[in-house]
Amino acid sequence: xxxxxxxxxxxxxxxxxxxATNEAFAAILADGSVVAWGHPELxxxxxxxxxxxxxxxxxxAxxEAFAAILANGSVVAWGHPEYGGHCSxxxxxxxxxxxxxATNEPFDAILADGSVVAWGNPEFxxxxxxxxxxxxxxxxxxATNEAFAAILADASVVAWGYGDFxxxxxxxxxxxxxxxxxxATHFAFAAILADGSVVAWGNPELxxxxxxxxxxxxxxxxxxATSEAFAAILLDGSVVAWGNPELxxxxxxxxxxxxxxxxxxATNEAFAAILADGLVVAWGNPEFxxxGxxxxxxxxxx
Numbered sequence: 001x002x003x004x005x006x007x008x009x010x011x012x013x014x015x016x017x018x019x020a021t022n023e024a025f026a027a028i029l030a031d032g033s034v035v036a037w038g039h040p041e042l043x044x045x046x047x048x049x050x051x052x053x054x055x056x057x058x059x060x061a062x063x064e065a066f067a068a069i070l071a072n073g074s075v076v077a078w079g080h081p082e083y084g085g086h087c088s089x090x091x092x093x094x095x096x097x098x099x100x101x102a103t104n105e106p107f108d109a110i111l112a113d114g115s116v117v118a119w120g121n122p123e124f125x126x127x128x129x130x131x132x133x134x135x136x137x138x139x140x141x142x143a144t145n146e147a148f149a150a151i152l153a154d155a156s157v158v159a160w161g162y163g164d165f166x167x168x169x170x171x172x173x174x175x176x177x178x179x180x181x182x183x184a185t186h187f188a189f190a191a192i193l194a195d196g197s198v199v200a201w202g203n204p205e206l207x208x209x210x211x212x213x214x215x216x217x218x219x220x221x222x223x224x225a226t227s228e229a230f231a232a233i234l235l236d237g238s239v240v241a242w243g244n245p246e247l248x249x250x251x252x253x254x255x256x257x258x259x260x261x262x263x264x265x266a267t268n269e270a271f272a273a274i275l276a277d278g279l280v281v282a283w284g285n286p287e288f289x290x291x292g293x294x295x296x297x298x299x300x301x302x
Contacts, residue, residue, distance in 0.1 A: 004037070011035045019059040019066065021079060026066045032056050034068060036078070043079035052076045060100040060107065062120065067100055067107050075100070075109065077119070084120035108148050110138050116150065124162050134158045142182040142189065144202060149189050155179045157191060159201075166202030175199045183223040183230065185243060190230050196220050198232060200242075207243035216240045224264040224271065226284060231271045237261050239273060241283075248284035257281045 005012060005025070014030035024038025026046065032055040038044030042064040046053060055071035065079025067087070079085030084107045100109040108118040108128065114137040120126030124146035128135060137153035147161030149169065157176040161167030166189040169176060178194035188202025190210065196219040202208030206228040210217060219235035229243030231251065237260040243249030247269040251258060260276035270284030272292065284290030 008035050008037045017059070019061045021061045021065060022063045024066075024079070026059050026061070026068075028056050028059060028068075032071070034059070036066070041080060043085070046078045049076050049078050058100070062107060065107075065120070067109075069100060073112065077107070082121060084126065087119045108141055108143070110141060110150075114138050114153065116141070118148075118160075124165075128160050131158050131160045140182070142184050144184045144188060145186040147189075147202070149182050149184070149191075151179050151182060155194070157182070159189070164203055166208065169201045172199050172201045181223070183225050185225045185229060186227040188230075188243070190223050190225070190232075192220050192223060192232075196235070198223070200230070205244065207249070210242045213240050213242050222264070224266045226266045226270060227268045229271075229284070231264050231266070231273075233261050233264060233273075237276070239264070241271070246285060247288075248290065251283050254281050254283045 015027045016030055018025055018027045021043040023042045024044035026034055026036040034053040034056050036044050036046040043066045053076055056068045057071055058069045060067050062084045064083040065085030067075055067077040069075055077085050077087040100107055107120050108116055116128055116135040116138055118126050118128040138150045140151045142149050144165045146165040147167030149157055149159040155178045157179050159167055159169040165187050176199055179191045180194055181192045183190050185207040187206040188208030190198055190200040198210055198217040198220055200208050200210040207230050217240055220232045221235055222233045224231050226248040228247040229249030231239055231241040239251055239258040239261055241249050241251040248271045258281055261273045262276055263274045265272050267288045269288035270290030272280055272282040274280055280292055282290050282292040
């Protein structure tokens with residue numbers, strides 16, 4: 001659903017940005033108002049909060065709901081109420097927002113004072129009360145499908161949500177020091193530390209266990225993720241991958257080609273690396289872009 005915007009076509013003028021749930025769209029217009037269409041119960045109908053949607057600066061989407069940050073730092077949500085589309089109970093807390101992050105179902109947001117407010121499905125991160133006292137001076141939030149992880153000002157990490165999806169980092173908590181960046185598959189987190197090493201947690205088969213390549217993960221500069229695997233670029237331009245081997249977690253077939261890698265991008269099930277000479281090397285599920293051989297002659301000097 002969501003493919004017909006004819007009912008709102010006259011309103012869709014001077015569109016600045018569009019966001020999408022699984023079955024609906026929401027557009028920010030030049031005057032800061034919002035137009036939504038698609039499945040009415042999953043974000044495609046914002047009429048109940050239309051009067052509040054003024055001076056909208058940013059919209060974030062979960063699978064079945066939207067959340068908009070207004071110019072005054074407040075938040076307005078709509079869509080499926082159990083999955084983040086209803087935040088009126090937190091109205092007094094929803095002020096001075098800096099960043100909103102979403103999993104499949106709930107939303108979590110960083111306030112100006114560095115604290116966090118969560119709403120939506122409590123099992124999947126929509127309730128951060130168990131770690132609320134730890135969530136101070138939050139700098140960044142990353143999400144798997146059903147959990148969140150926050151980097152604090154002291155470069156430590158706090159996680160919450162469904163434990164099997166990365167919501168429990170207790171097994172690696174002592175290692176999560178001097179964290180610089182966190183990346184996520186749908187099921188696991190991977191953190192780059194200041195010394196260039198990596199700590200992973202979550203589903204062990206889908207990116208949450210990097211022990212098999214731990215000794216190779218040195219001087220890591222960047223990590224990218226498919227839905228079930230990670231790929232790290234090292235300082236020397238080589239690549240280390242782990243997670244589901246069929247979805248990019250095994251790059252051994254193209255390992256000799258992965259030198260002087262400058263950048264990696266990912267689909268849900270495959271990676272593509274741009275080399276210093278402008279060539280591209282892909283791996284993972286061939287149906288999701290993991291095989292670039294058919295267009296290899298065209299993939300030059302990008």
